Amino acid sequence: MWSQPYDVLIVGAGVAGSALAQGLAHAPSSARDKPLRIALLERSLAEPDRIVGELLQPGGVSALRKLGMDDCLEGIGAVPVHGYCVVKDGANVHIPYPDALEGRSFHHGRFIQALRAKAKTAPGVDVIEATVNELIECPFTKRVLGVRATREGEKESFLADLVIVADGCFSNFRSVVMGKAAAKSATRSHFVGAVLQDARLPIPQHGTVCLVRGNGPVLLYQIEEHDTRMLVDIRAPLPSDLKGFILSNIVPQLPAALHVPIHNALDKDRLRRMPNSFLPPTEQGGTHTKEGVFLLGDAWNMRHPLTGGGMTVCLNDAVILTEMLSELRDLHDWDAVSNVLHRWHWRRKGLAATINILSVALYDLFGAEDDALEVLRTGCFKYFERGGECVRGPVSLLSGIAPDPMLLANHFFSVALYSIWILFTHPRAVREPGRHKPIHAIPRIDEYPALFIKAIRVFWTACVVFGPLLWTEIKWW
Numbered sequence: 001m002w003s004q005p006y007d008v009l010i011v012g013a014g015v016a017g018s019a020l021a022q023g024l025a026h027a028p029s030s031a032r033d034k035p036l037r038i039a040l041l042e043r044s045l046a047e048p049d050r051i052v053g054e055l056l057q058p059g060g061v062s063a064l065r066k067l068g069m070d071d072c073l074e075g076i077g078a079v080p081v082h083g084y085c086v087v088k089d090g091a092n093v094h095i096p097y098p099d100a101l102e103g104r105s106f107h108h109g110r111f112i113q114a115l116r117a118k119a120k121t122a123p124g125v126d127v128i129e130a131t132v133n134e135l136i137e138c139p140f141t142k143r144v145l146g147v148r149a150t151r152e153g154e155k156e157s158f159l160a161d162l163v164i165v166a167d168g169c170f171s172n173f174r175s176v177v178m179g180k181a182a183a184k185s186a187t188r189s190h191f192v193g194a195v196l197q198d199a200r201l202p203i204p205q206h207g208t209v210c211l212v213r214g215n216g217p218v219l220l221y222q223i224e225e226h227d228t229r230m231l232v233d234i235r236a237p238l239p240s241d242l243k244g245f246i247l248s249n250i251v252p253q254l255p256a257a258l259h260v261p262i263h264n265a266l267d268k269d270r271l272r273r274m275p276n277s278f279l280p281p282t283e284q285g286g287t288h289t290k291e292g293v294f295l296l297g298d299a300w301n302m303r304h305p306l307t308g309g310g311m312t313v314c315l316n317d318a319v320i321l322t323e324m325l326s327e328l329r330d331l332h333d334w335d336a337v338s339n340v341l342h343r344w345h346w347r348r349k350g351l352a353a354t355i356n357i358l359s360v361a362l363y364d365l366f367g368a369e370d371d372a373l374e375v376l377r378t379g380c381f382k383y384f385e386r387g388g389e390c391v392r393g394p395v396s397l398l399s400g401i402a403p404d405p406m407l408l409a410n411h412f413f414s415v416a417l418y419s420i421w422i423l424f425t426h427p428r429a430v431r432e433p434g435r436h437k438p439i440h441a442i443p444r445i446d447e448y449p450a451l452f453i454k455a456i457r458v459f460w461t462a463c464v465v466f467g468p469l470l471w472t473e474i475k476w477w
Contacts, residue, residue, distance in 0.1 A: 005160060008038045012168060022068065055221050057309060062401070219233075285345075292334060
């Protein structure tokens, strides 16, 4: 069975797919004399049930507004978010968003349903529940002409001038579209999630990051009036008894006000898990991908979800692509589309590279696995305690309102140097013979040679963390 041809066919009605469909449907264009016909295909239009994609940074709220979809945050129980609170060893540091900006947190599924409903009302958009099985290629030119899908048990073929694959982090078509050029994703840990009832966070309406010794960080944020999401980062391999591991190793290090809600949640609910993957962006178009198709969203580029920047990147990508693709008269012209993809790849770099690098770099610091990283983690916490630009700069990067990788590099290495300063000048725990408890003392002069060697290791570790991440963003494919 064949459907009538479309101008654009989007596989996946998640954040990226729904936003781009809405954007392209409403974008003004002097290059075309009629609106685009867009098919938005999704395997299941039922409300998704996921444990990530529940916090939208202020930069994402701004992008949603540019797409005319900011009303999707209304009527879903979304909670305003005014910044972050970082907790370490019982001490808190407040990291507010600058200039009274706010983000939103919510149940992921409700937000997705609101985006789909908005896209469905857009002119020329057909939202279709169908499972895409394969791409349709011209047997002679190998250009992608559309997709074959199963709708209500029937096989159906959908044709379009341009196919956009936005089927998420578990994409079935990533390697098909990009072939040997496809980047490899890396998974170092999993988020294990639960919903806490009536939990009291250290600072209300703030994302809370708890730094835990011997483990990755714990992230908490309110997603409805009575619901708070808890995400525990656990490195691979996962322990066989997840609940026992969390109760024994994680909960005792969290604020006391959270202990009872966590125990109740673990007693009543099943734990959900999600891999935390990093997938660097690879340039598309030209000979990098199959002709007539490209990837969008988590199918193409992922970052660690610790910073909650994924949806912000996706929505910003949709804003830029909407503008650029609307300039084209003929979406079948692959040379013109390839030119757009090249320009889009580098124009998005400011925001995408900043959030991508920050997410993994912060995770490495917050989930310190050796002495050098532990020094950097302590230095990062104390850097935030300084306040002023030491908070405003990093949170502007985190929130997606300061898309500047060089500003990120400046703050990252300022943290590294400040960590070294702390190493030499701040009291640290010292065990003395005959004492049951350690005392805190500033390093003595005779300890400086060993500390100098450690300082070199700390700075080298900072370079090893930041350098490869920056390279994945700026290298030319």
